[in-house]
Amino acid sequence: MRYVDEFRDRAKADILVKEIERLLARMKRDESRPLQIMEVCGGHTHSIFRYGVEGMLPKSIELVHGPGCPVCVLPMGRVDDCVAIAERPEVIFTTFGDAMRVPGSRKSLLQAKADGCDVRMVYSPMDALALARKNPAREVVFFGIGFETTMPSTALTVLQAEREGIKNFSIFCNHITIVPTIKAILDSPDLRLDGFLGPGHVSMVIGDAPYEFIACYYKKPMVIAGFEPLDILQSIWMLLRQIDEGRCEIENQYARVAPAGGNAVALQAVAQVYELREFFEWRGLGSIDHSGVKVRDAYAGFDAERKFAVPNARIADPKSCQCGEVLKGVIKPWQCKVFGGACTPETPLGALMVSSEGACAAYYQYGGIKRGRDDEASAA
Amino acid sequence: MNMVSIPPRRARGKVHVPTVTLAHGGGGKAMKDLIDDVFVSAFDNPLLSPLDDSARMDLLDLAQYGDRLAFTTDSFVVDPLVFPGGDIGRLAVCGTVNDLAVGGALPLYLSCAVIIEEGVSIDFLRQIARSMAATAQEAGVKIVTGDTKVVNKGACDQMFITTTGVGVAAAGVELGAHRARLGDAVLVNGLLGDHGAAILGARGDMALQSPIESDCAPLQGLIASLLNAAPNTRFMRDPTRGGVATVLNEIAEAAQIAIDIDEAVTPLRDEVRGFCEILGLDPLYLANEGKIVAIVPPDEAEPALEAMRAHPLGRQAAIIGNVVAGESGRVTMRTIFGGRRIVDMLVGEQLPRIC
Numbered sequence: 186m187r188y189v190d191e192f193r194d195r196a197k198a199d200i201l202v203k204e205i206e207r208l209l210a211r212m213k214r215d216e217s218r219p220l221q222i223m224e225v226c227g228g229h230t231h232s233i234f235r236y237g238v239e240g241m242l243p244k245s246i247e248l249v250h251g252p253g254c255p256v257c258v259l260p261m262g263r264v265d266d267c268v269a270i271a272e273r274p275e276v277i278f279t280t281f282g283d284a285m286r287v288p289g290s291r292k293s294l295l296q297a298k299a300d301g302c303d304v305r306m307v308y309s310p311m312d313a314l315a316l317a318r319k320n321p322a323r324e325v326v327f328f329g330i331g332f333e334t335t336m337p338s339t340a341l342t343v344l345q346a347e348r349e350g351i352k353n354f355s356i357f358c359n360h361i362t363i364v365p366t367i368k369a370i371l372d373s374p375d376l377r378l379d380g381f382l383g384p385g386h387v388s389m390v391i392g393d394a395p396y397e398f399i400a401c402y403y404k405k406p407m408v409i410a411g412f413e414p415l416d417i418l419q420s421i422w423m424l425l426r427q428i429d430e431g432r433c434e435i436e437n438q439y440a441r442v443a444p445a446g447g448n449a450v451a452l453q454a455v456a457q458v459y460e461l462r463e464f465f466e467w468r469g470l471g472s473i474d475h476s477g478v479k480v481r482d483a484y485a486g487f488d489a490e491r492k493f494a495v496p497n498a499r500i501a502d503p504k505s506c507q508c509g510e511v512l513k514g515v516i517k518p519w520q521c522k523v524f525g526g527a528c529t530p531e532t533p534l535g536a537l538m539v540s541s542e543g544a545c546a547a548y549y550q551y552g553g554i555k556r557g558r559d560d561e562a563s564a565a
Numbered sequence: 566m567n568m569v570s571i572p573p574r575r576a577r578g579k580v581h582v583p584t585v586t587l588a589h590g591g592g593g594k595a596m597k598d599l600i601d602d603v604f605v606s607a608f609d610n611p612l613l614s615p616l617d618d619s620a621r622m623d624l625l626d627l628a629q630y631g632d633r634l635a636f637t638t639d640s641f642v643v644d645p646l647v648f649p650g651g652d653i654g655r656l657a658v659c660g661t662v663n664d665l666a667v668g669g670a671l672p673l674y675l676s677c678a679v680i681i682e683e684g685v686s687i688d689f690l691r692q693i694a695r696s697m698a699a700t701a702q703e704a705g706v707k708i709v710t711g712d713t714k715v716v717n718k719g720a721c722d723q724m725f726i727t728t729t730g731v732g733v734a735a736a737g738v739e740l741g742a743h744r745a746r747l748g749d750a751v752l753v754n755g756l757l758g759d760h761g762a763a764i765l766g767a768r769g770d771m772a773l774q775s776p777i778e779s780d781c782a783p784l785q786g787l788i789a790s791l792l793n794a795a796p797n798t799r800f801m802r803d804p805t806r807g808g809v810a811t812v813l814n815e816i817a818e819a820a821q822i823a824i825d826i827d828e829a830v831t832p833l834r835d836e837v838r839g840f841c842e843i844l845g846l847d848p849l850y851l852a853n854e855g856k857i858v859a860i861v862p863p864d865e866a867e868p869a870l871e872a873m874r875a876h877p878l879g880r881q882a883a884i885i886g887n888v889v890a891g892e893s894g895r896v897t898m899r900t901i902f903g904g905r906r907i908v909d910m911l912v913g914e915q916l917p918r919i920c
C-alpha cells in the first residue's frame with residue numbers, strides 16, 4: 186500500500202535501531218536504570234505492540250504507556266451515566282465500538298444492549314446525526330469521547346445539527362484534553378520519565394505550541410510522533426539525540442500531517458461548542474483540573490447531560506487497581522497485583538485492561554507479560 | 566449402483582402470495598405448497614422429492630468412497646443476508662461442505678432446516694434456495710432432506726439456516742492437530758479476511774464503502790488435490806469466525822506445539838489491509854469462508870503449495886509459517902517491521918477502535 190508500506194520498511198528500521206544503539210552507547214547517563222520514554226497516546230501503544238517495536242529496542246530503553254487511551258481513562262461513573270441514558274426507552278444510544286466493553290459499576294454498554302437497550306455502534310458522530318434524521322420520534326444520543334483528535338468532529342456535528350434545526354440529537358460529552366493530563370503526570374512526585382512521544386493526531390488539531398511548557402518548565406524533551414512503527418522509532422531516535430545533546434525542545438516528527446499551528450477550522454469549532462470543565466475525573470488518575478470539556482450554554486439543547494439529567498454518580502476505582510502507577514511508569518503492567526488474575530480483558534478491573542490501546546490489555550494480548558517477566562527473572 | 570428408483574416429484578406450481586405468513590408454518594396445504602414451490606423445485610433430486618420423513622442412502626454406495634462416515638452440522642445467521650460475493654444460502658452450503666472436507670471426507674449429502682420470520686418475501690426465499698442449489702451443485706452434494714419453520718415477526722432475524730452434512734472419509738486419511746511436528750509448514754490457500762471485511766462493509770451502519778467480496782466457496786476440490794499432492798498432511802481446519810489467528814491457537818493448544826508465522830508472506834488483499842487500518846481491526850481475526858489452514862510435513866510443503874496454486878481457489882496460496890520449538894500452545898508472528906509479537910486468542914468480538 187502506498188503511504189503505508191514505506192513507514193514499515195524493515196531495512197530502514199534496522200538502520201534506526203543501530204543509530205539508537207550507537208547514541209545510547211556514547212550517551213552520558215545513569216546506567217543503573219533504563220531511560221524511560223512515555224508515549225502519551227493509546228494509538229502509539231497499539232502500534233508498538235502490534236509491530237513488536239519494544240522488542241527491537243535495546244533493553245536500556247523502557248517505554249511507558251501513558252494515559253492516552255480515552256476509553257481507558259473514562260471513569261466508571263460516566264459509564265453508569267451512559268447506561269442510564271441508554272436505558273430510557275426513547276433513546277437510541279450511539280457509540281464508538283471500543284467504548285462498548287468498558288465496565289460500569291452495574292454493566293457495560295454491551296451488556297445494556299444485550300439487556301434490550303437500543304445501543305448502536307457508529308463510526309462517526311455524523312452517522313449518529315443521520316440516525317436522528319431517520320428516527321424523528323426517537324432521541325439519538327452520541328457518546329462523545331476522545332481527546333482533541335475526536336473533539337472537533339463532535340463539535341462540527343453539533344453545529345450541523347443546529348443548522349438543520351434537528352431537535353432529537355444530543356451528545357453525552359466526555360471529551361478530554363491532553364495538556365492538563367500531561368501536566369498532572371509531570372507534577373506527580375514519583376515521576377521518573379526522561380522524555381515524551383507526543384500524540385500526533387492531537388497535534389493535527391492543536392499544533393505543537395501547547396506543549397511548550399513541558400520543555401520550558403519541566404525540562405523534559407518531547408517529539409510529536411506519527412503512528413507507523415517507523416515514525417515511532419524515528420521519534421525515539423530524535424528524543425535520544427535531544428537528550429544526548431542536552432537539548433530540551435518540542436520537535437515534530439509528524440510534520441507531514443500535523444502542522445505547527447494546528448487546524449484553525451477544527452479549533453474554531455471546538456471553541457464555539459465547548460468550554461472547559463472545572464475538573465474531570467479520570468480512571469486511575471483521579472480528578473484533574475480543567476482536563477475535560479462540556480457543551481456551552483448556547484448549545485444546551487444538544488447536551489445529553491442536561492436533556493436527561495444524568496445521575497453523575499462518582500464511583501471509586503477498585504482498591505486493588507494500580508492503574509495510576511502503571512500510567513506514570515512507576516510499575517509495569519505485569520507488576521500490578523491483579524494483572525492476569527482478577528484483571529483480564531474479559532473481566533477488566535482497571536481502565537488499562539479495557540481497550541486494545543490500554544497498556545495492560547496490550548501486554549496481555551500481545552504477550553508482553555511473558556517477556557516482561559522473563560526479563561525480570563533474568564535480571565534477578 | 567442405482568440409488569433410489571422413485572421418480573422425482575414435480576413442483577405444483579407457484580405460491581401466489583408475496584410474503585411468508587404464519588399459515589406457511591401451519592403444516593397444512595400452504596406449507597406444502599411453499600416447500601414445493603421454493604425448496605423442492607430448487608433442490609430437486611430423487612432422495613428429497615418423495616418428501617419422506619428421512620432420506621435413506623445405500624450403504625454400499627457410500628462405502629465405495631471410504632471406510633468412515635463423516636457427519637457435521639452448523640447453523641448460519643448472518644447480517645446482511647445477501648452480501649458481496651454470496652448470501653446466507655451459499656454460506657450454509659459452503660460452511661458444512663468445508664467442515665466435512667477439512668476432515669478429509671468427501672461431502673455427499675446435506676440437510677437444510679430453515680427458520681423464516683413471518684413477512685419475508687417469497688421471491689427472496691426462492692433466490693436463497695436457488696443459490697443453495699447452485700452451490701450444492703458446485704460442491705457436488707445433494708440436499709436430501711429439510712425442514713421449514715415460520716416464526717412470529719421479531720422472533721428471528723429474517724432467516725436462519727441449519728445445514729447438516731454427511732460425507733465419507735477415504736481409508737487411510739487420518740487428520741488431527743496432535744499429528745503436527747516440529748518443522749511442519751503452515752499453509753493457507755489464499756487472501757485472508759475477505760469474508761469478514763465484506764460482511765462488515767456490507768452492514769448498513771458502516772460509513773465505509775468497500776469493494777471487498779466474500780471468499781465464500783466450497784473447498785472439497787481444492788482439498789482433494791492438496792491431499793493428493795501431500796498425502797501425509799497432518800491437519801486442516803477452515804478458519805471461519807475468529808479467523809486464522811484463532812485456528813492457529815487452537816492447533817497450537819491441541820498439539821502442544823509452538824507456531825511462528827511471518828507477516829510479510831501472509832497473503833492479504835490491500836483493500837482488506839486498508840479496511841483494517843481504518844477501523845483498527847486485525848485481519849488475522851477476520852472470518853473467512855473459503856480458506857483452509859493446513860499443517861503439512863516439511864518434505865510435502867512445496868508439492869502442497871503447488872497443488873493449491875494450481876487450483877482456482879488456491880492461486881494465492883502461501884506457506885505462512887512453521888511449527889517451531891518454543892513455548893507450547895503459543896502462536897507468534899514476525900511482523901513486517903522485523904519485530905515479533907504474540908498472536909493470542911481474541912477476547913470476545915473485535916471492536917473497532919476510536920482513532
Ligand code: SF4
Binds near residue numbers: 523534535
Ligand atoms: S492489571 Fe488491571 S488493575 Fe492492574 S494496572 Fe492493569 S488495568 Fe489496572
